[in-house]
Amino acid sequence: MTVNGWLQIALFCAITLLLTRPLGGFLTKVYSGERTFLHPVLAPVERSFYAIAGVRPDRDQSWSAYAIAMLALHVVGFLAAYAVLRLQGALPWNPQGFAGVTPDLALNTAISFLTNTNWQSYGGETTMSYGSQMVALTVQNFLSAATGMALAVALIRGFARKSASGVGNFWADLTRSVLYVLLPACIVLALVYVALGVPQTLQAYASAKTLEGAGQTIALGPVASQLAIKMLGTNGGGFFNANSAHPFENPDALANLIQMVSIFGIGAALTNVFGRMVGDERQGWAILAAMGALFLTGVAVTYWAEAAANPIHVALGVDPSAGNMEGKEVRFGIALSSLFAVITTAASCGAVIAMHDSFSAIGGMIPMINMQLGEVIVGGVGAGLYGMLLFAVVAVFVAGLMVGRTPEYAGKKIESREVKLTMLALLCSPFATLVLLAVAATSAAGLAGLLASGPHGFSEMLYATTSAAANNGSAFAGLTANSPFWNVLLAIGMMIGRFALIVPMLAVAGSLAAKTRVPASAGTFPTHGGLFVGLLIGVVLIVGGLTYFPALSLGPIADALATSAGQTF
């Protein structure tokens, strides 16, 4: 570990924190329907969208209507994305002449982008036409991110409103997320990325004759426009197979810094939106503090693990001073590669600038744990906040049990119905992860995809089902997941991880919105102080730790012991 490495980590944290409050103020205005500096240009567009779609933005929906609207959009989106992928051979913007995508891969990919997972069973530059990247994948990047943001705001309204029958209007929340937040930011970001070297063209791949006379085909495409939303929307699906490790998808450390801040920016700001909407910004800062403590712990462990060289390789004559450079890029080095791996899995992004499969056993375990904790460390846009608020409900419930009082959170009484629904939402992802892992580990078709043998092979499977159920999308990419078995298995995981969490979460929102607000009294457990932050961290770690420790001990922990003993497989 170096001083400069920690300086970069500190710089990233500082920029993210500085953005939280201004961006939170802007988002609060957008979701409250107030005017922002973008309204003179965009308000007419917004109104025309509502007119065409027959939407009345100020008409509140009950939680169930909100959920059905969200699901209706997903049904339409799935059918369209699946059709585009299957038919890409006959559609425009296909200069490489790629054939239609196979049914199982199209199913997996459509669900993957629909659920904000962006798991990639394919290599972008060898499979997807420019048309598919734009019309199927970029569109879903916007809509899945906007959906996450809308859902978080719906849950926030559950806390903020009193005796209300509705949680907002899904169509208005969706439209505002795209028009006022994601699209304007992406236009700016995409042009900055081009300036830094990211290609943006519809021309076919370039042919070069290298200095030594070999042929080199250089894949190109409309990369910058997709990269911008891929990071800002915490989608993470790479234009290229190597994702943001590809020099065209991340040309230098400045582009990399912008990408890292993009991943956390909106998620961190939403904690501030929560604070503002419930009338006490400290509530938002407490949530962010819990996230920050978990985040920095993960960064420290991963950076420490990757900065140490692999003893097996040192014995073979590799200089240990540079750390574990297998699967990492020289321009990023150990510090940024470690930081990015923690950011991308703390959020539900899943973009990578280094290959997690080649991380040390412990360095690769932290990304897994981040996802297994529910991606609540800032988390996916929207998804991180609503995930963490569900943990907060559990935390105040535990505190209530200890003192024998009905728990309250942000002015709302937390009662039996909310706690039951919350546990249902929180258990769906571990359920999907572990059951699908068991299915894969006990079937020949599952084991056929492994690159590694020994405990690392188990880690490849554990990472895959974890990533799918947590809607992350990063991988231990040695696993060959483009088989009907893995495509279907992981599609099931992604669906459960997204929708089985969202629907009960919305039910909690509806149930909370209907309650009156209770004024804080002397007996109220304060949820903006250090005690609450500590309790929240404890609940997240205990739920995640108890659930996953057995699986982790068979994979990365066994892997670490084997590596330190010098054993290869």
Place this chain on the structure above:
Amino acid sequence: MLSHLRPALALFVLFTLVTGVAYPLAITGVAQVAMPVQANGSLIEKGGAVIGSSLIGQGFSSPRYFHGRPSAAGKDGYDASASSGSNLGPNAKALAERITGDVAKVKSEDGISGAAPADLVTASASGLDPDITPASAYLQAPRVARERAMPEPEVRALVDRLAQPRVFGVLGEPRVNVLALNLALDSKR
């Protein structure tokens, strides 16, 4: 459900047109006019022919050139239409065998006695890493100078000139672009 169908269909079509067609095409248009070099892949031309991209690594095996990192992209490495890392795990036997070979290669080519620099014997994440560390370039300078019958200080001066520091002195790691280095060598003859 049916009452949700019209907004679902209408908004999906509108957003597809805006975010899936208009947005990427508009960015393409602006980028092609304002920043055509970057937008088209930062390609390098020499005598009218494209010889590569300044951002994309390529394979070098001749002793007259600086060598980049091992690459797992495509069958023969540095396939810029099939980016990939090795994805071999920390205790993979295949990785240990590959590294053994790469260490032996670096040692025999450059006649070093100590440990091999990590970047020269590990595959990058993309398989297209265009850079090596300045230390790894200096290590190759004696061999390149000998093969080209150039004074070694002249070769080292080229590395000095082309080495890129951290962005703003803080971000990333110091590096040298191997293709830029080899182009500069060729232009000296």
